[in-house]
Amino acid sequence: MTLFLFVLLAALVFEYINGFHDAANAIATVVSTKVLTPRQAITMAAVCDMLGAFLGTAVATTIGKGIVDTGVVTMLTVLCALIAAILWGLLTWWLGLPSSSSHALVGGLCGSALATAHGNWSVLKWSAFDAQGAHVGLWPKIVLPMITSPTVGFIGGGLLMLLLLIALHRVTPRRVNQIFGKAQLASAGFMGISHGANDAQKTMGIITLALFTGTTSGAFNQLPSWLGFLHTPEFSIPNWVIITCALTLAAGTSAGGWRIIRTMGHKMVKLQPVHGFAAETTAALIIHTATSVGMPVSTTHVISTSIMGVGAAKRFSAVKWGVVGRIVWAWVLTLPVTGLTGYWLLKLLRAAGA
Template identity: 50%
Template sequence: MTGALLILILIVTLALIFDYINGFHDTANAIATSIATRVLTPAQAIGMAAVMNVVGALTGTAVAKTISRDIVAPQIASDLRLVGAALVAAIIWNLLTWWRGLPSSSSHALVFSLVGAGVAAGGWKAIVPKGVNKTLLGLVTSPALGFAVSIILMGLILWLVARHMRPRTVTRVFRPLQVFSAAFMAFSHGGNDAQKTMGIITLAVGAYLGTALDHVPLWVILASASAMGLGTATGGWRIIKTMGFKVVDLKPIDGFVAELSAASIIEGASRLGIPVSTTHVISTTIMGVGTTKGFKKVKWQVAGRIVVAWVLTLPSCMLLGWLCFQVARIL
């Protein structure tokens, strides 16, 4: 077995570990609201999310192609050390924010760790503006859309339906609907987030073969989907508490609106090949729903901590990616 093949195996292993961590780190995105509203028990929510994450991960590869071809120039990305450095940096950031209970973005952690490692390997000319701009577009627009869409959708539902019902009836009607929205949320999470790992493994395989692949191999799709599903089944209780209980007091109608709004935006982004953060989107839809109850109903101090984690992710992961590549170069 050659040294290059051993490095490839190590990178694939690291990528699947990242996908597993992404699964339990971002479990809260799909299930926190349904647990907070007591529509599902923790065990039921995690089980459903694990299954739907896998199903979602099998539905497309547009985001994977963005990661594998449009972030770092192929001639620079052919260095396996670069891919490994980006993965290590993203894993470090994910574990750090999980430990602190902050719902940061695994998606942007990976993308900007890759940017940092790419800069270390070939300077700024190594970075492909197309993919980075697409990622930044998703970073800016998806949270804004999440906030706006959830407010509009909640207003429409309250005006068309809920105002004619007693509060108890509203809860009874929206409990089963929230099961659907939670499943849709988990499906969209798998469809966008698992593709980042597919993209990074495809990038590594192409680097090993000496040519950029124009498709994602089936074994990569299956392995990435399985790793994310397994991670989701493990759960991420620190972040679940932050997302589900510390931002706003949620009822089933609130959870339904937040999840449906977020899942629709994420699914649309996946079809366009835009890597977005499920954390960013569901956080802002929860805030949007809370705002319809009055600004004082949202715990803005907790929301502020979430925003700080978002802001820190980009420069921190670029720096970590740069440092990890420097270490890999020495080794």
């Protein structure tokens, strides 16, 4: 039970960090275009994140039982996965790099599961079909979306921006700013809800995996009756987990993540309201679609590449490609670094007798 409490604490810390680390996803553009003040934008993002967290559990199910063999997972496996994701999130936040909390959690879970299984790679669910005939596993749910969603974000953002430029070429810049200053409120809200729907579910999945592990391993057998709500004999997301994750993500978002907001909202591309609208709308549509089919995509990758695509549509040189290069390196390193961290953390804790 003590170990589960550490897991729960680590999960909530991860969710909180996810909130302020990824606050930039929803509000960087609306702040940089000066449609809202930073405090107004953060308040709106926190509310939208919380509302989005209640929109389904398909992504949570993918994280909890679609990536690694749940029969091998222990409470220590989950704890090491969370610690690896937390460390990477804090490092990239400190450096001001918009990395993926989703991929950090997946990498940590894969690494710690491999260590738990003594290096047996079969513990990872690479590609399979479930009872309903749906394609599940790391390849269709994690790796393929990791490649395609940023690509679609870049192309989609660029195309939408080009269409808007064509449609608005006779409208005065002042009028364009007036129209899209209001429209961007809707697109930023949509982005916030989409972010909350996808990102909050990742922590729901990892907490439910810990509950399922504690129940099936017998670790919860001696719990007093008032803790009966912890028993999870089948993998389903409890309501109290959904509510807790929604509130924690909203609290983290309300704290902001100014280092990353500056990178995304100011350093990559100089944005006007119409550009912010195009980037947010593109990213929100992609994330919403992925969430509906249980894909835990990186909201950071999607909004970042949407901003890049919008900037490239303005003028290719408008994108500060040196900053983009640093961001891409953070993306590339996320899975291997967190995987190795999760692996060696479990090895070290096991050697220490944990």
